[in-house]
Amino acid sequence: MIDTKTSTISVTNLIKQFGRFAALRGVTAEFSGGKLYAILGDNGAGKTTLLRTLAGLNQPSSGEVSILGSSKFHDICQQVGYMAHPSLLYDEMSGMENLEYFARLYGIASRTRCEEVIRAVGLDPDLIRPVGQYSQGMRQRMSLARALLNDPKILLLDEPFSNVDLHSATGMVQLLARTRDEGKTIFIVTHQASLLEGAADEFVWMEFGKIVGRTRELKRPETAGDSTK
Amino acid sequence: MSPPTGITRVTLLKDLRLEWRSKDAINSMLFFSLLVVVVFSFSFDPSAEESRQIAGGLVWVAFLFAAVVALNQTWARELRNQVLDAYRVSPAPPNSLFIAKTLGNFIFVSVLETLMTPLFIVFYRLRALGPAWQLLLVAVLGTWALVINGTFFAAMSLRTRSREIMLPLLLFPISIPALLAMVQATTAILNGEGARFWIVLLATYDLVFTTVCLLLFETVLNAE
Numbered sequence: 001m002i003d004t005k006t007s008t009i010s011v012t013n014l015i016k017q018f019g020r021f022a023a024l025r026g027v028t029a030e031f032s033g034g035k036l037y038a039i040l041g042d043n044g045a046g047k048t049t050l051l052r053t054l055a056g057l058n059q060p061s062s063g064e065v066s067i068l069g070s071s072k073f074h075d076i077c078q079q080v081g082y083m084a085h086p087s088l089l090y091d092e093m094s095g096m097e098n099l100e101y102f103a104r105l106y107g108i109a110s111r112t113r114c115e116e117v118i119r120a121v122g123l124d125p126d127l128i129r130p131v132g133q134y135s136q137g138m139r140q141r142m143s144l145a146r147a148l149l150n151d152p153k154i155l156l157l158d159e160p161f162s163n164v165d166l167h168s169a170t171g172m173v174q175l176l177a178r179t180r181d182e183g184k185t186i187f188i189v190t191h192q193a194s195l196l197e198g199a200a201d202e203f204v205w206m207e208f209g210k211i212v213g214r215t216r217e218l219k220r221p222e223t224a225g226d227s228t229k
Numbered sequence: 230m231s232p233p234t235g236i237t238r239v240t241l242l243k244d245l246r247l248e249w250r251s252k253d254a255i256n257s258m259l260f261f262s263l264l265v266v267v268v269f270s271f272s273f274d275p276s277a278e279e280s281r282q283i284a285g286g287l288v289w290v291a292f293l294f295a296a297v298v299a300l301n302q303t304w305a306r307e308l309r310n311q312v313l314d315a316y317r318v319s320p321a322p323p324n325s326l327f328i329a330k331t332l333g334n335f336i337f338v339s340v341l342e343t344l345m346t347p348l349f350i351v352f353y354r355l356r357a358l359g360p361a362w363q364l365l366l367v368a369v370l371g372t373w374a375l376v377i378n379g380t381f382f383a384a385m386s387l388r389t390r391s392r393e394i395m396l397p398l399l400l401f402p403i404s405i406p407a408l409l410a411m412v413q414a415t416t417a418i419l420n421g422e423g424a425r426f427w428i429v430l431l432a433t434y435d436l437v438f439t440t441v442c443l444l445l446f447e448t449v450l451n452a453e
Binding site for chain 2: 106
């Protein structure tokens with residue numbers, strides 16, 4: 001039985017169908033606060049769909065999602081930061097212009113906060129180049145800065161390290177570990193699980209739209225089948 | 230969270246800034262309308278009297294087709310990099326986005342009308358026999374009728390595979406009453422006849438569709 005009062009996020013028998021295809025097939029889990037979860041699995045396992053459903057971007061076909069005690073995403077959206085595989089940034093504007101715009105959506109009028117998060121991800125707030133001219137790695141880091149902008153209690157990150165060089169990715173992991181130590185709950189969907197070894201509190205393994213195991217170490221649970229076979 | 234009007238303002242400014250940098254919408258609209266004016270002026274050689282009869286239809290059909298170009302661009306830039314998702318996960322109200330987009334399109338189409346109207350006047354030797362200031366009222370109400378539905382249906386066709394085809398298919402039939410009112414009002418003013426009925430019809434159309442679009446936009450935005 002899931003205790004929705006103590007867990008930060010609880011998911012009960014979550015099913016998400018796209019037409020006749022079921023991307024999530026009855027996911028039930030609870031996640032407590034102040035932890036960094038790495039969500040792993042092969043392509044098509046349902047990781048991104050799970051993250052998008054937690055972010056309120058996909059409506060569940062059935063089942064329940066409760067975040068910070070609320071089943072209505074709109075009530076807690078101020079507490080959630082979301083980073084998708086695409087950058088969610090306007091290519092024609094600079095990083096600072098992008099962040100200033102998104103900050104206003106959260107009621108943040110201060111430029112200082114934007115500068116703070118840009119510096120936190122290792123970029124220069126004074127960079128006037130439009131985001132479209134950034135390298136993929138810079139774009140990913142700016143995208144992470146956007147997700148951190150509203151100082152969220154819950155961070156949902158989809159492939160934050162893809163196309164990021166090892167040095168920058170390690171820096172991002174350190175930043176996320178520090179953020180977790182401040183009491184935030186972080187979910188990271190990634191194929192580069194080894195980067196999170198030592199930083200993640202738990203590895204959540206997904207397969208065919210279900211959570212098939214949760215481990216403390218980066219070791220595929222024996223209960224999980226090999227979907228590549 | 231910022232008040233809805235504040236979010237509308239920053240979103241509108243952001244859109245104007247993006248358009249200023251890319252000039253995607255305004256350039257395509259201008260070239261399209263310019264072509265219509267030139268091609269029609271070569272095709273017909275109307276007398277002043279005939280011009281007054283056909284100009285209303287010609288002008289508004291040209292603006293309607295040109296507006297579609299801008300309307301398709303409105304949401305296209307929100308789809309690039311899936312930026313729309315960043316708005317959807319934020320606490321900002323959906324209608325602030327809709328109003329900002331509609332106002333943006335209103336400005337773009339108004340700029341087009343301002344630039345193209347003198348050309349229409351010159352090419353078709355137009356002179357209004359009725360009160361010309363009423364044309365301004367028809368232009369404002371007519372442009373709003375085009376952009377409010379256009380912005381809404383462009384959002385609706387956002388996730389369809391052939392959205393550039395889908396928009397005119399949805400927009401044109403629903404715009405027929407407004408288009409009729411715009412054309413009849415313009416023709417009546419140019420010929421020195423009363424246009425009150427058509428202007429009232431246009432204002433009523435605007436009121437009804439603005440209300441309906443505002444009520445339904447959140448559902449359209451969050452549709453999967």
